[in-house]
Amino acid sequence: MGGIGHRKAKVRIELLLHGRKIALGIMNQLKKSTSMKKLIPLSFLLVVSLSGIKQVYAQTVDPTFAPIELMQSGLIYNAIQQPDGKYLVAGGFTQVNGSPATGLARLNADGTLDEAFTTTVACKGSVVRMRVLTDGQILLQNQWGISVGGRTFSSLAKLNADGTLAADFTPGSGPMQAGYAGPVAAMTVQPDGKILLGGLFSSYDGVAANSLVRLNANGSVDQTFTTALNKGFVDSYGRAADVQGVVIQPDGKVLVCGTFENYNNTGRSGLVRLNSDGSLDVSFNPASIGKRVQAVALDSRTNAVVIHTSDGTQQIVRLTSTGQVDNSFNPFGGSNCFYLDYQNDEELAVDASGRVILSGCFADFGGTSGNSYVTRLLPDGQLDAQFAIGKQLNGRVHSVKILANGEILLGGHFSRYGSLRNVNLVRVNDKAELISTFHPAIMQPGQLDEVVQQADGKIIVGGQFWKINGQDAGNLARLNTDGTLDQSFQLAGVNGEVRRIALSSDGRIMVGGEFTSAGTHASPLVARLLTNGSADASFTVLTSAITSTDRENVSALALQSDGSILVGGSSKNIGGYTSALHHLLANGSVDAAYANELENKVRLDIKHIVALPNNQYIINRTDNPTVDIGLTRLNADGSFDNSYVVDPTVYGPLYLDKLLLLPDGKLLVSGDFRKANSGENFSLVRLNSDGSVDNSYALPKIEGLISQLARYPNGQVLVAGTFGYVMVDGKDRGSLIRLNADGSYDASFADVLVGSATGLALQPDGAILLGGYSFKINGQNRGPLVRLVSSSVLAVSSHRAIDHTQAWPNPAHESLQVSLDAAAKPTHLALLDGLGKTIISHAVTKTDLALPVQNLPAGVYLLRVDYADGPVTRRVVVQ
Numbered sequence: 070m071g072g073i074g075h076r077k078a079k080v081r082i083e084l085l086l087h088g089r090k091i092a093l094g095i096m097n098q099l100k101k102s103t104s105m106k107k108l109i110p111l112s113f114l115l116v117v118s119l120s121g122i123k124q125v126y127a128q129t130v131d132p133t134f135a136p137i138e139l140m141q142s143g144l145i146y147n148a149i150q151q152p153d154g155k156y157l158v159a160g161g162f163t164q165v166n167g168s169p170a171t172g173l174a175r176l177n178a179d180g181t182l183d184e185a186f187t188t189t190v191a192c193k194g195s196v197v198r199m200r201v202l203t204d205g206q207i208l209l210q211n212q213w214g215i216s217v218g219g220r221t222f223s224s225l226a227k228l229n230a231d232g233t234l235a236a237d238f239t240p241g242s243g244p245m246q247a248g249y250a251g252p253v254a255a256m257t258v259q260p261d262g263k264i265l266l267g268g269l270f271s272s273y274d275g276v277a278a279n280s281l282v283r284l285n286a287n288g289s290v291d292q293t294f295t296t297a298l299n300k301g302f303v304d305s306y307g308r309a310a311d312v313q314g315v316v317i318q319p320d321g322k323v324l325v326c327g328t329f330e331n332y333n334n335t336g337r338s339g340l341v342r343l344n345s346d347g348s349l350d351v352s353f354n355p356a357s358i359g360k361r362v363q364a365v366a367l368d369s370r371t372n373a374v375v376i377h378t379s380d381g382t383q384q385i386v387r388l389t390s391t392g393q394v395d396n397s398f399n400p401f402g403g404s405n406c407f408y409l410d411y412q413n414d415e416e417l418a419v420d421a422s423g424r425v426i427l428s429g430c431f432a433d434f435g436g437t438s439g440n441s442y443v444t445r446l447l448p449d450g451q452l453d454a455q456f457a458i459g460k461q462l463n464g465r466v467h468s469v470k471i472l473a474n475g476e477i478l479l480g481g482h483f484s485r486y487g488s489l490r491n492v493n494l495v496r497v498n499d500k501a502e503l504i505s506t507f508h509p510a511i512m513q514p515g516q517l518d519e520v521v522q523q524a525d526g527k528i529i530v531g532g533q534f535w536k537i538n539g540q541d542a543g544n545l546a547r548l549n550t551d552g553t554l555d556q557s558f559q560l561a562g563v564n565g566e567v568r569r570i571a572l573s574s575d576g577r578i579m580v581g582g583e584f585t586s587a588g589t590h591a592s593p594l595v596a597r598l599l600t601n602g603s604a605d606a607s608f609t610v611l612t613s614a615i616t617s618t619d620r621e622n623v624s625a626l627a628l629q630s631d632g633s634i635l636v637g638g639s640s641k642n643i644g645g646y647t648s649a650l651h652h653l654l655a656n657g658s659v660d661a662a663y664a665n666e667l668e669n670k671v672r673l674d675i676k677h678i679v680a681l682p683n684n685q686y687i688i689n690r691t692d693n694p695t696v697d698i699g700l701t702r703l704n705a706d707g708s709f710d711n712s713y714v715v716d717p718t719v720y721g722p723l724y725l726d727k728l729l730l731l732p733d734g735k736l737l738v739s740g741d742f743r744k745a746n747s748g749e750n751f752s753l754v755r756l757n758s759d760g761s762v763d764n765s766y767a768l769p770k771i772e773g774l775i776s777q778l779a780r781y782p783n784g785q786v787l788v789a790g791t792f793g794y795v796m797v798d799g800k801d802r803g804s805l806i807r808l809n810a811d812g813s814y815d816a817s818f819a820d821v822l823v824g825s826a827t828g829l830a831l832q833p834d835g836a837i838l839l840g841g842y843s844f845k846i847n848g849q850n851r852g853p854l855v856r857l858v859s860s861s862v863l864a865v866s867s868h869r870a871i872d873h874t875q876a877w878p879n880p881a882h883e884s885l886q887v888s889l890d891a892a893a894k895p896t897h898l899a900l901l902d903g904l905g906k907t908i909i910s911h912a913v914t915k916t917d918l919a920l921p922v923q924n925l926p927a928g929v930y931l932l933r934v935d936y937a938d939g940p941v942t943r944r945v946v947v948q
Contacts, residue, residue: 280301559601562602875888898933
């Protein structure tokens with residue numbers, strides 16, 4: 070099409086839009102010199118004008134939607150008090166008391182940040198273990214590497230007391246197992262400065278070493294010790310086995326515990342003592358205590374050995390110096406808790422009077438309603454009633470230290486202690502009472518678990534955060550339509566994670582999660598809030614039988630028209646009933662008849678509840694994963710509808726999450742399923758209303774953990790995944806994909822999103838709200854909440870305004886010509902850069918104008934025009 074003569078030409082352009090051909094007839098006076106190159110801007114504008122209203126094609130971040138910053142309690146793996154009273158804290162965090170501090174920080178005695186030390190260290194990433202040496206130097210460990218002082222180390226690093234790098238330390242390539250970095254579970258330092266590391270590895274810095282190695286003070290391998298270890302610690306098959314704890318006795322001998330069954334060709338199960346040269350101490354031959362010993366400590370009064378084992382009924386054992394069971398120590402019970410945790414550090418301690426302090430993942434030590442996550446035993450093994458920590462902690466304790474003044478320093482994966490929020494490092498006295506003057510705010514970025522849009526367009530977000538945009542919050546907030554914080558909404562929220570949000574017709578807000586109160590109102594696991602965010606005191610859940618630990622939560626909600634609510638999760642003790650599904654009346658009390666019908670029938674976690682039009686419900690459960698995919702249909706009274714049978718050719722789940730009820734009664738189910746005939750794994754299936762597989766739905770093979778589903782009015786479905794990927798027919802498509810109405814993969818929906826999407830809301834204008842921890846979109850890091858729109862159009866109610874808003878040339882060089890729709894009543898015009906910063910802004914006084922862009926940096930900009938019915942945007946490139 071080289072040239073066109075002096076005549077009116079009718080150009081017919083056909084565009085394929087959402088599967089439909091759209092023919093456009095355009096009368097245009099084209100000059101002879103007009104070429105195809107000059108037609109490109111015109112065709113571009115046509116595509117822009119017609120691109121996906123209420124759909125998202127090449128989705129991009131809406132720069133007009135305000136970003137939010139969330140902060141939650143960080144993770145504390147290890148905490149030490151220095152001789153001068155200051156504290157060293159290691160873990161996963163990015164901020165201390167509002168100041169930047171990543172992975173490693175030093176606090177002054179009052180809990181304020183030692184900024185000089187933190188600045189000098191310049192840590193990037195997390196630190197798991199640390200030890201203070203006799204000369205004040207600091208040893209750091211993390212199997213995934215440590216970055217401090219501008220250098221990166223494979224596993225170990227050493228600092229001087231002021232935070233500078235120790236020049237005399239070269240740790241080499243670190244521990245390795247099967248070609249990968251080997252995990253370290255124990256680290257201790259001898260009086261002479263040599264370092265003992267235990268874990269699961271087969272070599273250290275290229276030197277063979279099965280799960281235990283000793284390093285010289287300069288970081289090199291102590292070859293003499295390694296030679297004595299020989300084959301080291303192995304299981305019954307001769308494979309390297311875990312070393313979980315290492316303690317050095319005053320005489321230089323070394324106690325080692327773990328999951329091994331053999332040491333250097335000698336049978337030793339779970340516990341061994343070595344001479345200082347690494348040879349076996351044959352005088353210490355432990356009684357049969359099991360092959361899984363998780364922790365070991367020394368009683369300084371008698372050199373008795375205290376161990377924590379998962380085998381047998383007596384899980385806390387005290388041994389004599391020769392390894393015999395000390396029968397005068399009769400523990401109250403066990404923790405019923407054992408798993409290999411390479412981020413746990415020094416969980417067992419014995420104080421000067423012989424009392425044993427144990428931390429771990431237990432919710433009720435000894436099977437009672439007593440202490441959770443940390444407990445103390447008297448010298449005879451009985452529970453110390455004076456140390457009544459009860460249920461004040463809501464998460465695991467990783468580090469226990471007995472301080473010189475008798476106080477106890479606790480750090481870990483918790484976020485509250487009693488009524489005090491946003492704590493993960495606390496000091497308690499001899500009675501487990503909190504030292505309230507010590508309250509450092511050690512934080513990391515928060516995350517969203519739920520995103521819900523109200524009828525007025527405002528957005529309620531919930532998850533794990535104690536601060537939003539610098540303001541104190543309780544894991545719940547409301548945003549205006551532009552993403553800014555709604556200041557009329559009270560931020561007291563709840564004192565634990567929010568997992569689910571449901572909106573009632575009168576605007577009140579139901580919240581489920583892992584909490585014990587809403588504001589100051591006791592409301593464990595389920596709360597109802599008024600429209601302003603304050604707690605609805607007329608709604609009270611029975612608290613007497615709730616343990617309020619992180620083993621109990623509500624993660625599924627379904628509201629009923631009479632104000633009652635179905636709640637599901639892992640909470641099995643609401644009102645004294647043991648089902649994982651409960652029907653609560655409008656005031657929060659348990660429906661006893663419903664509970665009696667379900668008692669002992671629904672035992673395991675429930676992730677989702679779907680309400681059917683006939684007052685029946687479908688729930689997901691995991692009672693018998695080898696029989697079906699865990700779906701049950703319930704009648705209104707809680708009885709099972711046995712006519713609902715899921716297709717037996719699909720079984721599982723290994724994991725089941727979301728259910729999406731479709732208008733025709735069919736059900737989309739996401740999880741981790743298997744085909745009974747082949748064992749093939751897949752993650753999404755559509756069922757007919759009778760439970761059979763809908764074979765007419767042309768799904769590709771989708772793999773990955775699907776966290777969210779949302780349906781467009783035209784039948785298309787958004788599918789969001791956790792852990793940052795969704796696989797479609799074996800190809801990684803990022804965290805968000807779209808399916809066509811027939812189930813096929815929509816290839817026009819660009820793969821731009823990386824990050825776990827745990828919250829998803831599809832807005833009426835077709836924009837997508839995504840919540841999570843953080844996202845990477847088109848290579849750029851974004852926050853925990855993003856709004857995705859079409860790259861060229863932000864849809865509004867007026868199609869005419871969209872069609873008649875034009876901007877050219879695109880790319881623009883000197884000026885950008887803009888033509889507006891006068892009939893749609895434009896009021897304001899703005900040009901924004903890629904970060905959302907307004908570059909040009911003024912009221913609209915005429916509908917045809919030119920914007921000067923010659924002095925703007927080259928890049929992508931957003932033109933926004935505010936009409937009476939809403940905004941229209943155009944993506945503009947400046948060159």
